[in-house]
Amino acid sequence: MLMYSWMVWVEYAPERYDVSVKLLTGGKIDRIKDVIASRVKLGDQVMDIGCGTGSLGLKCIDHGATVTGMDISESMLKECRRNIAKAGREDRFTIIKDSVTNLKKHFAPNSLDVIVSTMVVGELSKPYLEHIFRECHEILKPGGKMLIADEVWPEGPVSRLLFRVVMTLMWVPQFAILRRAFFPVKDLKGVVEAAGFEITEKKTWPMSSFQLIEGVKRNA
């Protein structure tokens, strides 16, 4: 019965995703999403990789953007559609249910102003990220921005050790609540750079493993 209840609890993970993430990041995730949304300008074409429950996309719409969200999780998208309907933004939020390695199938080259993504890249391996970021570089307009925020491995040896201890301690509760284990990225900046972006900002938060990378596509 114990395992049975666990399984049922796990099944409803998407419904409580937003609350769980807020809890596990100590409310930081909202502030990070606000920072990302504040970089969006009126009339921008924004694409959200792994839009999940749509919270970041809706924030971008509040800043005047038109958003396309991509995700493959049907249960997450169900929450997303509910959130969009609640905010009354159906006209400016498009959902594409397809894999993020198929970006070029849905977007023409030089067609987007901004690409945003939070808490997605941690779930993917480096070859995946290289592939995705390369395609992102192609579909962005010259001067277009890519904003990625995720958990990364800290750079200093002391903070790295500390981080490892916290990760170990948090492993069980994180799994129990979210059912998603985070896998911090090793060299996010390097991977973004390798895809041809010029890094214009690398923002970190005190006492946090979160990092925001802003890359700009320079050449046409």
Next chain:
Amino acid sequence: MLEWLRVKLYETFHVFFRHFNFPCTLGLRRIGNPDDRSPVFLSGNYTLTVHRLLKVLAPFDCYLLVANSKGSNVWCAAGMNEYNEYDVIDAINVSNLKDMVAGRRIIAPPYAAPGIDVEEVTRQTGFKLAWGPTHLDDIPDYIRANYRRTSEMTLAQFGFIDRMEQALSTALVYCMTLFPVAFFYPQYALISMGLIFLLHLTWFAFWDVLPEERHWAKTLTHLAASWTALGGVALYTQMPMAELALWAVTLAVIVLLISLDGCGSSTIFKTTPKRWLKKGDYRSHFEPIIDPVKCTSCYDCLYVCPKGVLARLPKGPAVSVRPDQCIECLACVKACQDDAFYNTSQEWKGDVKSIADLENIMTRDWHHLDDETRWIGAPIKFQGQTLVVDQTEMTPDGAQRAVTRKKRRPTPRISEVPNASVSD
């Protein structure tokens, strides 16, 4: 030596923590010296599985494509819609597999079938998924047999070693949950943890020996045996009455909880506690029936059924022959491109999230297929990897149908025809 010890410790750790996600690196692994003619195997990114696969595949030159199952085993991930066609397409796109191999076939684990729309993978990438053996230990035999599955390789196995691993990992989760109690009643908690491990091991070790779960028979036998053992210990140690009562209740609670967990795991059956309490068995809700008009005889459902629920007529559509054996993995429903599946019980558990219009399929009216229930209990035999209805032994009258529907006969032994033709 040190390396051997490290590997053993690593494997032991992962066996105990099997109920947690452990993702490993995604992408294409080269095993041996594969070239453009080498086979490609598909897997999820659960660490222990990939570790064991690499060991099993070591003697062969092949590719292992590790797609993102979010660190879970493929069966759970597929049902939860966390290992679907998009994850496979991602892996194919990123690894650039198209340019690496000449063939367009990927050997996939059949337990992934509840989650993957194979037609979509083919449409987007050109690759076809062929279902391999259910158990990875069978892979060498499968390769040596020129990539053909025997009948055993299509069925879910729950052998002794598998059951022991299940016992240890489940017991560990119980103990972790009980852990806070150890701060208040350390002695009680520690002995209970010991009992949890012991009872899980006996439950799964004697799984084949204990009677089948009908009217709680398995559970009650297990409880009676553990109470008898407790009685023996109590007599020997002259245990006070209050203490005996405490341990009797503790044993009963543990046995009951373990039995209720039988409702959740697909390898056994997958039902709801409500049904178990009411009827005392583990049978699943879903009882498939196939519309012969819609069925195009592609037999995709037969290839993915791990329990031998479905068979085909010698020259004709797939039919449902052992719906009582169904474990509701819904791989058949997912695999069916013709929308031919109906549900005679009209009930389902609902933990499989990978089928979009599941509610409609499960509850739509099936009574135009009343006639199709005549195949339930029909004699069947394996021909190659598909079960075929043995019509020579079949009397096509209504009388037999009434008997088989009222009283379920025991499943006949499955006999395999050696060297039969394989269509895959």
